[in-house]
Amino acid sequence: xxxxxxxxxxxxxxxxxxxxxxxxxxxxxxxxxxxxxxxxxxxxxxxxxxxxxxxxxxxxxxxxxxxxxxxxxxxxxxxxxxxxxxxxxxxxxxxxxxxxxxxxxxxxxxxxxxxxxxxxxxxxxxxxxxxxxxxxxxxxxxxxxxxxxxxxxxxxxxxxxxxxxxxxxxxxxxxxxxxxxxxxxxxxxxxxxxxxxxxxxxxxxxxxxxxxxxxxxxxxxxxxxxxxxxxxxxxxxxxxxxxxxxxxxxxxxxxxxxxxxxxxxxxxxxxxxxxxxxxxxxxxxxxxxxxxxxxxxxxxxxxxxxxxxxxxxxxxxxxxxxxxxxxxxxxxxxxxxxxxxxxxxxxxxxxxxxx
Numbered sequence: 001x002x003x004x005x006x007x008x009x010x011x012x013x014x015x016x017x018x019x020x021x022x023x024x025x026x027x028x029x030x031x032x033x034x035x036x037x038x039x040x041x042x043x044x045x046x047x048x049x050x051x052x053x054x055x056x057x058x059x060x061x062x063x064x065x066x067x068x069x070x071x072x073x074x075x076x077x078x079x080x081x082x083x084x085x086x087x088x089x090x091x092x093x094x095x096x097x098x099x100x101x102x103x104x105x106x107x108x109x110x111x112x113x114x115x116x117x118x119x120x121x122x123x124x125x126x127x128x129x130x131x132x133x134x135x136x137x138x139x140x141x142x143x144x145x146x147x148x149x150x151x152x153x154x155x156x157x158x159x160x161x162x163x164x165x166x167x168x169x170x171x172x173x174x175x176x177x178x179x180x181x182x183x184x185x186x187x188x189x190x191x192x193x194x195x196x197x198x199x200x201x202x203x204x205x206x207x208x209x210x211x212x213x214x215x216x217x218x219x220x221x222x223x224x225x226x227x228x229x230x231x232x233x234x235x236x237x238x239x240x241x242x243x244x245x246x247x248x249x250x251x252x253x254x255x256x257x258x259x260x261x262x263x264x265x266x267x268x269x270x271x272x273x274x275x276x277x278x279x280x281x282x283x284x285x286x287x288x289x290x291x292x293x294x295x296x297x298x299x300x301x302x303x304x305x306x307x308x309x310x311x312x313x314x315x316x317x318x319x320x321x322x323x324x325x326x327x328x329x330x331x332x333x334x335x336x337x338x339x340x341x342x343x344x345x346x347x348x349x350x351x352x353x354x355x
Contacts, residue, residue, distance in 0.1 A: 026146045026148060027121060027146065027148060028121040028122070028123055028145060028146040028147045028148065028149075029119075029121055029122050029123070029147060029148075029149045029150070029151070029349065029352055029353060030122075030123050030124075030125065030142035030143075030145070030147035030149070030150040030151065030182070031112070031116070031122060031123070031124045031125070031150070031151045031153065031345055031349075032124075032125050032126065032127060032135075032138055032139065032142060032150060032151070032152050032153065032171075033105060033108060033109050033112070033124070033125070033126040033127070033153050033155055033341070034126075034127055034128070034129065034135060034152060034153065034154045034155060034167045034171070035101060035105045035126070035128055035129070035154075035155045035299070035300065036101065036128065036129055036130060036163065036302070037050070037053075037054070037101070037128035037129050037130030037131045038050075038088075038098065038099030038100075038101045038102050038128065038131060038302070039051075039085075039088060039099065039131055040131055040132060041097075042085040042086075042088045042089045042092055043085060044081050044082055044085060045081075046085075047080075047081035047082070047084050047085040047088070048077055048081040049131070050130060050131050051076070051077060051080060051081055051084065052072075052077055053130045053131065054130045055072055055076065055077075056072065057130075057162075057166055059161050059162050059165055059166035059169065060162045060166065062226070062228070062229070084303075087303060087307050088303060088307075090306075090307055090311065091302075091303060091306040091307050099302070099303075100300070100301055100302060100306065101300050101301075101302040102128070104300040104301065104332050104333050105126050105128075105155070105300060106126060107333035108126065108155075108299075108300070108332075108333045108337065108338065108341060109124050109125060109126035110124075111333060111338050112124050112338060112341055112342060112345065115338065115342050116342070116345070116346075119349070119353050120353065121146075121353075122349070122353065123142060123145055123147060125138050125141065125142055126138065127139070129166060129167045129170055134170075135167065135170040135171050135174065136170065136173075136174040139171060139174045139175070140174070142182075143178070143180075143182055147182055148182050148183065149182055149183045149184075149185075149352055150182045150183070150184050150185075151184075151185045151186075151187060151345065151348050151349060151352075152167075152168065152171055152184060152185065152186045152187065153187040153341070153344060153345060153348070154167040154168065154186070154187070155299040155300070155341075156189065156297070156299070157189060157190050157191045157193075157196060157239075157243065157296065157297055157299065158189055158191045158222070158235075158236050158239040158240050158243065158297055159188075159189035159191075159234075159235055159236060159239060160225060160229070160234060160236040161229065161234050161236075162225060162229070164189065168186055171184070185348055187344050187345070187348045189235075189239060190340070190344055191239040191240070191242055191243045192239075192242055192243065192246060193340065193343070193344065195339055195340050195343040195344075196340045196343075197243070197246045197247055197250055198250070199331055199336040199337065199339055199340050200247050200250075200294070200296055200331070201247060201250040201251055202336055203328060203329075203331060203334070203336050204247075204251060204294055204328050205251075207292075207326070207328045207329070208292065208328075211292075211324075211326050212324075213290045213324040213326075214290065215290050215291055215292040215324075215326070216257070216288055216289065216290045216291065217257050217258070217259060217283065217288060217290075217291050217292075218248075218251075218253060218257065218258050218259070218291075218292050218293075218294065219259045219260075219261055219276070219279070219280070219291060219292070219293045219294070220243075220244040220247065220248075220258070220259070220260050220261070220293075220294055220295075220296055221260075221261050221262070221263050221276050221293055221294070221295050221309065222240040222243075222244075222260070222261075222262055222263070222272075222295070222296065222297040223262070223263060223264050223297055223298070223304060224262035224263055224264055224265045224271040224272045224275070225237075225262075225271060225272055226267075226269050226270070226271055226272075227269070227270045227271060227272060227273075228269065230272065237272055240260065240262075240296075240297060241260060243296050243297070244258070244260040244296065247294075247296060259274075259279065261274050261275065261276040261279050262274070262275060262276065263275070263276040263277070263295075263304065263308060263309070263313075264304050264308060276313060277312070277313060277316055280313050280316050280317050280322075281316050281317075281320050283317075283322070284316070284317050284318075284319075284320035284321045284322040285320050285321060287321070288322060289321075289322060289323045289324060290322075290323065290324040290325075291317060291322065291324070291325055291326075292325075292326045292327070292328060293309055293313070293325075293326070293327045293328065294327070294328040295309060295327075295328075295330060298330045299330060299331060299332075299337070300330050300331075300332050300333075301329055301330045301332055305327070305329075305330060309327050310327050313325075314327075
């Protein structure tokens with residue numbers, strides 16, 4: 001067998017080497033922020049398209065296709081788009097004609113880009129798992145800008161197959177179509193990240209300082225998931241509990257004044273408990289008058305916080321005897337929120353750039 005130097009001789013003059021031309025758009029690094037998604041509008045057909053894409057995802061609804069497909073297409077997609085459209089209408093950004101999740105995620109990406117402006121060749125973008133802008137379109141755009149390495153940052157502090165994993169699935173399906181694939185990293189869940197916990201605590205302290213009452217209980221609420229997901233090995237529940245405990249300890253609150261609950265259950269199967277709605281009603285009926293909610297699992301306010309927490313659960317509490325109710329907004333595109341995102345990105349870019 002010939003030695004490798006027979007094929008790549010080191011002593012040939014430069015003139016004999018191939019004239020390799022590289023497009024000037026190369027060698028860049030992309031950072032892609034990923035979030036769940038929002039419908040393109042609040043009307044029936046826009047909502048139907050969004051719900052169809054979302055509820056057709058096998059990571060979200062883990063039921064056999066033969067069982068779920070008739071329920072989805074003959075029942076849910078017939079009635080639910082109108083009802084959910086009315087819910088979205090309550091929180092819709094009328095000025096930009098888009099959901100708040102899109103507005104906030106765009107701002108997060110723009111501010112992160114400014115914060116990383118000193119890093120050479122780093123391009124920041126954002127995309128959604130469902131609806132627009134799609135993950136596929138943004139990955140292709142980053143590659144077209146010369147990004148040969150891309151960091152994916154799913155904006156979910158706690159890992160769940162129905163959120164983080166499906167966001168990665170979407171990205172990986174795009175990579176499967178690429179002949180010239182970029183190198184890709186995925187940022188891990190940041191449920192116990194010190195900067196994240198500190199940002200939550202400072203945000204909470206600021207909000208508590210603005211309200212006119214001292215809460216009798218703090219309720220940390222996380223998006224729920226079917227109990228069977230936990231049994232199958234999803235780490236989401238344990239990570240939520242760790243986040244809640246770390247935040248309580250940082251705030252110095254006693255255990256009996258702090259509750260961890262789960263919201264947004266869907267369907268008849270048992271979900272992670274205790275349920276938020278049942279808890280808030282029970283507490284009010286037992287005589288609790290003052291409560292504050294915080295949702296540490298949401299990096300940006302959306303339907304599940306603005307409509308479900310600020311709207312539905314406030315009503316449950318007040319209708320059953322509660323008097324003072326407050327919700328601590330998500331970190332969103334605040335300075336504290338961007339501190340968290342920047343910390344994660346700089347850590348994950350190590351080895352690719354000097355951060």
